Amino acid sequence: MRLASLFSGGKDSTYALYLAKKFDHQIVCLITMDSKNKDSYMFHTPIDKVDEIAKKMNLPLIKFSTAGEKEKELADLKRAIKAAIEKYQVEGIVTGAVASTYQASRIQKICNELDLYCFNPLWQKNQIELLNELVANHFRFKIIKVATDGLDDSWIGRVIDKESLPKLIELSKKYGFNPAFEGGEAETEIVYCPLFKDDSNN
């Protein structure tokens, strides 16, 4: 099936895209919403690196801007998805939604209105299992924003890989935050994944 990835450049949307490809779907483009509201419940911010990541994956990127106002941002997302349908004949969307029913149900509604399939391959996934799978599949991601007790600023810029993951899980248990940051405890950016065409592992 021809799928568009709702892409933030974070670990979840990238891993969801990876799984869709693994299950023989064709990713025809990435869709990124550039939200001016850094506290948006719908869209990940910041998205500074998506152009670079799209290039590394050799995938076209559709980037739409939104003020990030509640509900209006959904109309903006719908416009972006419509553009992907027109340009790339998209038949479905793949998202990195894990636990947010707020986010997932709104994307489901838009897909339903546009008669698209909606895939959420990380849905309800155990957070530690997700992190372990990412590392096992050679994903490396960097923390770019922290917003929880237990993660101080020294974590900003730190790459999560098989060396640093145990420490992150230990802190999440000690301070009671979600280690995969589903509640916005931190934001991440992919540094390397097997979908990058230049296999420099940088």
Add this chain to the structure above:
Amino acid sequence: MILIINVSKDRLHDLEFIKPITDLLKKSKVIHYKDLKQKDLDSAEKIIIAGTSLKDDEYLKDLEKFSWIKDYKKPILGICAGMQILALANGSRLKKAKEIGQTEIKILKENKLIKDITKVYSLHQFSVTLPGGFDLLAESSKSIQAIKINNHYGVLFHPEVFNKEVIENFAKHI
């Protein structure tokens, strides 16, 4: 062992509609309805018929593959598409009722499966008419949300998302 019957057309949906259920169960086996054999039904202690995505309705074209349901003596839990299948196998009809996201429900009859639940996660375009002989256990403002006949239960909502205890109740108490 609880047998989980997968009704999704696309394997990528297994991660979304099957894995969250298997994660809640100690011992389960998954089989697609197109591959289901009599020996699978015989060896199962209980059966869960899982849901699928909003746009996937292929299972509705294959309802004859579920004709075993009516005479099956062991417990069944149908979730979303699974509840539609359970009802249709018992002579019900589909009824347009789109509900996506958090939905309020009201429990109408005390039962061992769903207790003290007011909010559920919905993902469906159709509910069903109440099949003959079934008890209506719960409803929302738009649709029938839970039904039962003997040890066969159906819930239109997704307990693997919200109200995970429903699956635990089915595994332990039904």
